Amino acid sequence: MRPGKLYTSLAKALSSATKPRDLHKVHSLLITSGIDQSVFISGKLITKYAQFRDPHASLSTFHRVSPTTNVYQWNTIIRAMTHNGLYNDALGLYTQMKILNIQPDRYTFPSVINCCAGLLNFETGRLVHDHVMEMGFASDLYIGNSFIDMFSRFGDLGNSRNVFDEMPRRDVVSWNSLISGYSSNGYWEEALEMFHQSRVSGMVPDAFMVLSVLPACGGLVAVEEGQMVHGLVEKIGIKADVVVNNGLLSMYFKFGNLTSCHLVFDEMAFRDTVTWNTVICGYSHSGLYEESIKLFFEMLYKFNPDMLTTTSVLLACSHVGDLKLGRDIHDFMMRNGYQCDTTASNILINMYSKCGHSLAARAVFDLMKCRDLVSWNSLIHGYIQNERFEEAIDFLKTMKMELKPDFVTYMALLSMSTQLMNILHAKELHCDIIKTGYDSTLAVGNALVDVYAKCGKLEDSLNQFENMKTRDIVTWNTIIAACLRCKDCETGFRMTSQMRMEGMLPDVATLLGTLPMCSLLAAKRQGKEIHGCILKLGFELDVPIGNALIEMYSKCGSLKNSVLVFKHMKTKDVVTWTAMISAYGMYGEGREALKAFEEMDTAGIVPDHIVFVAILYACSHSGLVKEGQLCFDQMKKKYNIEPRIEHYACVVDLLSRSGLLAEAEDFILSMPLKPDASIWGALLSACRASGDINFAERVSERIVELKSYDPGYYVLASNVYASLGKWDQVRTIRKSLKDRGLRKTPGYSWVEIRNKIYTFGTGDRFFEQYEDVNKLLETFSDLMAREGYVANLKCALHDVEEDEKRDTLCGHSERLAIAFGLLNTKPGTPLQILKNLRVCGDCHTVTKYISKIVQREILVRDANRFHLFKDGKCSCGDHW
Structure with a gap:
């Protein structure tokens, strides 16, 4: 064969070689023929070996023609090394070119x-x-x-961007490179801007450009731009591209547009593993865990799941608590030889922990070859979730020997201290946090404020707050919530004012923390100010805010305002209706409460067990026995709600408050649940009010036998024995209280005068105008005596002489507050008093007399309800 023809034939064979074996044969023939070192042939050989992923053969071929000064051959070998990812070798060749003074082109x-x-x-x-x-x-x-x-x-x-701007000519790759650069580095706005510029310049986008701009649309939640790009996909004919469709799916999941996700997924003619992973992960991150699991099973018929698939479904299992499926997936991973990396193992620990299987979580942890902080934190968090607190503490000690805990570790441990309400553990943790320097972390500081409050240490909580150099809205909300929890409303109001003075605007959580403080103190003025702030900030349509306002106004003595807020609410939930029904109940408006309950039913709101507590309470305080019994019967028959102990207590209160003591006792004895102190306590309260002391004594014995941890029930029983003059039993009960570490709640009353709240305790002598208050009460005693008033000495529950009992009654906190209020307000104006306990029978009678003597309305909120005293009568009809 002539040389020219041989060269052409071998060059053609070289180009058409499709297998390494064919290439080696052709290479041998080229060497034999002595034409392997020609510039063209050697370049082709280098390129062909690179395409077959044999860079060493490419390099060997290059060395056969070396030394060479031909730039084409150098370019070919550099390109071959780059193609196979041998970047350092390629750069080495580039450096060698420069040393040999071979000019690159x-x-x-x-x-x-x-x-x-x-x-x-x-x-x-x-x-x-x-x-x-x-x-x-x-x-x-x-x-x-x-x-x-x-x-x-x-x-x-x-x-x-500088390179791009200085280019005299650009093609689609130029635009794609810059848009992709912006998008992959998180400069989404710039990516979209360059995309729009490319369109203006007349550049037709390709699939790569679309894939670069879709993450930018998703990251910015730029819905209109995303939909426009989707339209372009169809217009430029890449609708069938599976990679583009995967990008569209990812974008729509970021938009939260599940309908469009469905459409894209359903219209895909071809789906790959990435497609299934995208939708499974997307549904899982959207909180649709059941749907994610369903798609996983559908995928199994067509594709083998990979590590991303399995870990995504494990996350879904952890959220739905599906331990069986989680275990099955773990077994599948082990059977199929999946190498669980640290991330996958952490997800398994999380899944087992959330499904309540701490032992399996620990087993995964123990088998891990490489553990990171997430591994340790996941297991500690799992122990805490499953209330294995001792194991969490022991595990922390082990952790400290290998790794330094981070703020996530301490956040989990602080949540444990909160659950345990263990102040010693909290303080130990705090010391540890200070040593590690995490006390300056805002989230940890906020958690410390919270944990001290929940351990009942408001002073420590306030100290932590004051020591924080940086505060955010969460910090302020936490300290306000701490004041509310510890019922230090004055400090809570002070914190709210300080927050606003420091320029921090309240959010919904702030307002939901301050409104209950107004409710506790019946501080209507502050409540109205907060309502004004709500309107100014535009939160009036927020349902929880509306619910809190209804409760606040009802507890501040303004049922009218509660009704107005209720009527103006566009959206009402079950809590809204419960708050309104409770409000009516507090004012003895049982008929209105029943009407609201019917309207709620008509509106299609399904009542829960709390609604029934509210409606039964309203019936009880309005003497609506038949109506209350009907509501109780409807619970199970109509709404399929099993009555709880609190519902039975309400029915007992309903019957006994109306004087049906025997019926109430029969009801208790026929209960399917074992009656507790709340049941017998409801009956006992009514017994005392009715004057049936012998019956009351029998019920008191039941309460004492139950050994409740609520001191209120012991006080009730003690009061019965005191009224019978059985002081030995009184002393026995009081000793039992002391031995069990229980204390009687002291009685306090509050009155707000000229924007200041005054507090009075029973027998209080240390306040402004004590002498004037005492004289006014003595004057009232004389005037009441002329009207036929006789002190009910049974309400003075101490073993002392009758004169001393009268003095004790005169020192009750509500009387002190009323007298002080009358002295410091204009004649004829209404007076409002708040008491933390139930108003005693004698004080109730005295307040009726006082309202008639001074010709003023006196509104008293006690632990049970509101009493409006006017012209010698009470709105409760002596039914409280």
Whole structure:
């Protein structure tokens, strides 16, 4: 065969080789023929070996023609090394070229630049850029595109943009490189801006450009732009591209647009593993865990799940508590040889912990070859979730021997202290946190404020708050909630004022913390100010805010305002209706409460067990026995709600408050639940009110036998024995209280005068105008005696002489508050008093007399309800 014909034939065979074996045969023939070292053939051989992923053969071929000064051959070997990811070798060859004074051409640099990008070698990349500028290749399209990509990978978007702007000519790759750079580095607005500019410049987007801009749309939740890009996908004919569709799915999940996700997924002619992973992860992150699990089973018929699939479904299992499926997936992973990395193992620990299987979680942890902080924290958090507190503490000690705990560890441990309400543990943790320096972390500081409050240590909570250098809205909300929890409303109001003075605007959580404080103190003025703030900030349509306002106004003596707030609420939930029904009940408006209950039913709101407590309470305090019994019967028959102990207590109160003591006792004895102190306590309260002392004594014995931890029931029983003059039994009960570490709740009353709240305790003598108050009460005693008043000495529950009993009654906190209020307010104006306990029978009678004597309305809120005293009568009809 003639040489020219042989050369052509072998060159053709070289180009058509599709297997490494064929290539080796052709290479042997080329060597035998002595034409393997020609510039063209050697270049083709280097390229072909690179395509077959045999860079060593490429390098060997290059060495056979070395030394060479032919730039084509150098470009070919550099490109071959780059193609196979051997970036350092490629850069080494580029350096060797320069040493040998072989001048690179414009075909050399794209590969060299890609090597710098692949290695994230910023320094070499800058030197290559300088070299390009020196040689005058800056205007080359392909070199420019490579530099845009390189600088983007370095995160140097400024230089990427500079290169782009200085390019005399740009193609779709130029635009794609810059848009992709912006998008992958989180500069989503810039990515969208460049995309719009590309459209203005007449550039038709391709699939790569679309894939670059979709994450930007998703990241910015730019719905209109995203829908526009989706329209372009159909217009430019890439609708069938599975990668593009996967990008659309991801974007729509970020929008929270599950309908569009469904449409894209259903219209896909072809789906790959990424498609299934995207929808399974998407549904899981959207909280649709059941749907995510369903799709996982559907996927199993067509594809084998990979690690991403299994971990996504494990997360869904942890949220729905499906231990069986979680175990099955774990078994599947082990059977199929999945190598669980640290992340996958952490997800397994989390799944087992959330499903309540701490032993399995620990077993996964123990088998881990490489553990990170997340591993340790996940297991500690799991122990705490499952209330294995001792194991959590022991595990922390083990952790400290290997790793330093981080703020996530301490956050979990502080939540444990909160659950345990263990102040010693909280303080130990606090010391540890200070040593590690995490006390300056805002989240940890907020958690410490919270834990001290929940342990009942408001002073420590306030100290922690004051020591915090940085505070956010959560800090303020936490300290306000702490004051509320500890019922230190004055400090709570002070904190609210300080917060606003420091320029921090309240949010919904702030307002939901301050409104209950107004309710506790019946502080109507502060409540109205907060209501004004709510209107100003635009929170009036927030349902929880509306619910809190209804409760606040009802407890501040303004049922009218509660009704107004209720009527103006556009959206009402079951809590709204419960609050309104409770409000009516507090004012003895049982008929209105029943009407509201019927309206709630008509509105399609399904009542819960709390609603029935409210409606039964309202019936009880209005003497609506038949109506209350009907509501109790409807609970199970109509609404399928099993009555709880509190509902039975309400029925007992309903019957006994109406004087049906025997019926109430029969009801108790027929209960399917064992009656507790709340049941017998409801009956006992009514017994005392009715004057049936013998019956009351029998019920008191039941209460004492139960050994309740609520001191209120012991006080009730003690009061019965005191009224019978059985002081030995009184002393026995009081000793029992002391031995069990229980204390009687002291009686307090409050009155607000000229924006200041005054507090009075029983027998209090240390307040302004005590002498004047005492004289006024003595005057009232004389006037009442002329009207026929006789003190009910049975309400003075001490073994003392009758005169001393009268003095004790005169020192009750509500009388002191009323007298003080009358002295410091204008004649004829209404007076409002708040008491933390039930008003005693004698004080109730005295307040009726006083309202008639001074011709003023006196509104008293006690622990049970509101009493409006006017012209010698009470709104409760002596029914409280």
